[in-house]
Amino acid sequence: MSNPALESPKPSPEGLPKVHYLNVDYGIRSWLFTTDHKRIALLYLASITLFFVLGGLFAVLIRLELLTPQGDLLSSESYNKVFTAHGVIMVFFFLIPSIPAVLGNFLVPLMIGAKDLAFPRINLLSWYIYTVGGILTLGALLAGGVDTGWTFYAPYSTVYSNSHVMLVAVGVFINGFSSILTGFNFLVTIHKMRAPGMTWFRMPLFIWSHYATSIIMILGTPVVAIAIALVGIERLFHIGIFDPNIGGDPILFQHLFWFYSHPAVYIMILPSMGVISEVICAGARKKVFGYSFVAFSSMAIALIGFLVWGHHMFVSGQSMYAGMVFSVLSFLVAIPSAVKVFNWTATLYKGSVAYTAPMIFAMGFIGLFTIGGLTGMFLATLGVDVHLHDTYFIVAHFHYIMVGGAIMGYLAGIHFWWPKISGRLYPEGWARFAALIIFAGFNLTFFPQFILGYLGMPRRYHFYPEEFQVLNVMSTAGASILAVGYAIPLVYLIWSVRYGPAAGPNPWKAKGLEWQTTSPPPTFNFDKTPLVTEDAYEYYSAAPAESAAGLTPEKQVG
Amino acid sequence: MTDHQHHVVPVKVYIAILIALLVGTAATVWAARVDLGAMNIAVALAIAIAKATLVVLFFMHLKYSEKLTWVFAAAGVFWLAVLIGITFSDYITRF
């Protein structure tokens, strides 16, 4: 192609390195007993993709059911189980581990110049815990499913539901520990394993966002674990902690649940924001605008994000004054998110913008996240939330954040680092096409749901009044486009593992330590411990991109 | 910052802390038997916090640890306070 902005990365003439983490050892045991963070990242990639496909199939069932108002495809019981399965799988088994456990696992040591995470065996353990939690949850689905919604509200979950609540509760409880272990490993690694010269303010923003995410993981997850454990205990032994018949308060469950589950939204979006910062800088070949503001905004989101959980409870019977406190705090958490969006946009200014697939995903992210974030304002606004709470407006809003935001970021990251992960280039044209299809399909699926919500269609409805049908048909049409959009990358990425041309160490000519080692990297990441001598994203520097690497650590004063 | 020589706490200190903890236990049992009204719980918690602080500082060597450990220990306490405090902002203004 003649347009340099549309140029694809050139295949590397040298081919793949002789020995790298993928071919250093073969056989199933070399994977199941690996302690290499990169291999564990791939184990996660495989399991997460499986859950994504499964959760997606449940989404397809939901959209097909809602094509007509009568509820004629599934029974109400099945429909309730389907949307619960969709929620549980997508939240706990796809979104929360997605970027941290795959890209974070792969890149955190590479980006800070470490040989591995601080606790490689605990890292592997976290994948096994995730797998056990996942198998239990799948077992519950096979045994007949669960119909509480992913929120497990008491007393429905503790007393009234006749489905397999126990099994799913145990599955989610166990899975929580995998998330805790991942966060804990990142925190120690980022604190203690940085390469010489990698000061805090030279760290890539991806690392900052993972640091913030890890804080949420270790502080929030135990609380939801105990909340779900108490639901399980109440179900099993009739030890009623939330039981209104003995004076228990079901709203207490909501407090404990949302103390984690609201910050969990930031577990999903913060890593995505980290990816976008990397991709935008590489795509515009320019230092990020306002580095420290973007870095600190991640921390601010993580910290303030812990103080806002009660905005899920404005109509729950929580006190009015608590509602007002939660509302004002919720508005505060919007500011750092806005700061990020403005800074990304400003980074493009006078840059050298290439229309690579990761960039198209990233620009899509900025747009969809902007809409998702701004519609969040509607829900933080007390008087309007009373009307919108538990309607399709909420459904649309959080899909804009979690699908439009988190998954766009995930796909941007997977494409951006695919050459590093696999050593090969994916077909750029197909990837751009997929990005556009996903963007279009996504908007058609979820924009009509904002209108549905303001009209008053409640969520989790198996059938609905017929005046809502036109918008639901639009949504289902969009979902089918979206499904095709998600299937395309799955095909060409797998194809590229075998047939893609060799990528070379740095196909994007990007900055960052991960691009200074071979693609795929060797088992211990770097032949020599790298020495960092400049800030992140110093594209405009006298030294060409490659030469910063390879300095021996002896030259560093200890 | 911190000295990287691992600090070995003298046995004397451990024994002193042990005695302080046992005295604290006796004190809290004794205080509970006196009716102080609403202050009973405050006294009990104050003694418990004092005992826990001794354990954290000396048995767990926090006193001799690097600043970062202090930060994480403080974060745990702070977030627990957030969880309890903000949850209570609902309950105390509800009725």
Added chain:
Amino acid sequence: MHSGHAAGGGRPPALAHHFDDLEQQKEASTLGMWIFLVTEVMFFGGMFTGYAVYRALYHEAFMAASDHLDLKLGGINTVVLILSSFTMAMAVHAAQTSKRKAIINWLVLTIILGSVFLGIKYVEYGDKFHHHLVPGPHFEFAGAHAQHAQLFFSFYFAMTGFHALHMVIGIGLLLWIIALAARGRFSAEYYNPVENMGLYWHFVDIIWIFLFPLLYLVGHHK
């Protein structure tokens, strides 16, 4: 941030491949343990929050129900646990001063004290079963506040149950540490596992330091 030492001389056998030196390894392992304990604080924190809410709502009932706990056994258990914390601290001290035999002796003492604690807990639980104080369909509570007293006992069993579970896990880990110590793995150079074991054990002690007054002592003043 660590400084990159040249890998001159042999690597110590206790040094894992991805660390530069023992100092970095020890710092990472200690920090990791503290972060883990922070998650434990939040785990128990959820139950403490629930307890605090209900205690504020049903103050009288909680006082009445607390009277049904055995203060004597609870008090003895508190002393036992504090002693075990002391023996654990002494085990770490022995490791720091490379007294290999003493490490094992102090750890065995810690296990014995921990088992005494669990034994007494078992007696207490049996007593509650006997008197129908276990929440659920067979719960019986004489006097006022029968329903809210049930909430108190729900918290009693949930909190002491999770605490006891931590003790059981702790005793299992102690056995493993003793096995390592018997093989002479610990010295003043390298004793991270003993130290982290100590941090865990002391944390479990701290939880009890709060559980004891909150559960056993709320009702006994008259």
Added chain:
Amino acid sequence: MSGLELIALLQNQSPTIPGPGLPIFPAQASNFAREVDWLYYYLTAVTAFFSVLIFSTVFYFAVKYRRRSADDLPLPIHGSLVLEIFWSVVPLVIVMSFFVWGARIYYRMLVMPADATPITVVAKQWMWKVQHPGGQREINELHVPVGRKFRLKMTSEDVIHSFYVPAFRLKKDVLPGRETELWFQPTQVGEYRLFCAEYCGTKHAGMGGRVVVMEPADYEAWLSGAPQGETLEQAGARLYRQFNCNTCHDPGSSARGPELAGKFGKPVKLASGQTVTMDDAYLHESILQPNAKVVAGYEPVMPTYQGLVSEEQVLQLIAYVKSLTREERAQVQK
């Protein structure tokens, strides 16, 4: 056409439940609807403005500063403190305006007016049971006259439900073991949908009905024709005798329990030394958990009625106890 006219056009003014088609806004049928909509328009305008701003800026930069050659290396820009402050403070001011306006509406929604007529609503899987103060009962329907204020006193017999009327822009969770309230003043005659908005089990989607707002005259006619049961007070009086409450609580009885006449709304001294007001919540608790707050001078001998009386019956008993106080006052005035 001005923007406001366009909004008015899109606003579904149809007085009945709309048929199939593509409506954008629900009808405005309560005192809150108009203001909630205005705030919604404001939020929508701000959202549209910033979305268009970000979209078009990203698009413009992406085209204008596209990569011209493979070795392009643009000059770095490190940032600007002034800009960072600008784009932190401006959003902060805007969101605080959302907060203040939203909180004002919320406050008015949650503070119950004194002159509102109470209606009892009991939710159970999967129906709404409504009882008017005159004793009329309805299931999954609520008839109200236009212009009068109503106050729904709601409770659930099983799980959490949520009473939601989109045309009123109002919603409130309905909880087991507790009473929650909702008030409104219908402003437009018509039929509007009633939904359960909190997931409550298998037939959650079917737990709906309609709210019928009528002209006052039609409402009177409906009242007289509606299936009429006992009033709340009558039912309460019957239960009061049926459960032998009178043996302990009537004046001159063996006086094992405190007298109830004339006490409602007044302070009660408790055995614990505290003082509480005898209100709905206190009576509710005292029926289900009699020994939680025992009146000073009495033994905790009353048995619990948990499981013996339904939530609805508790409300009937409370209504009867309240009526004892009204009668007392009436007699004094005579």
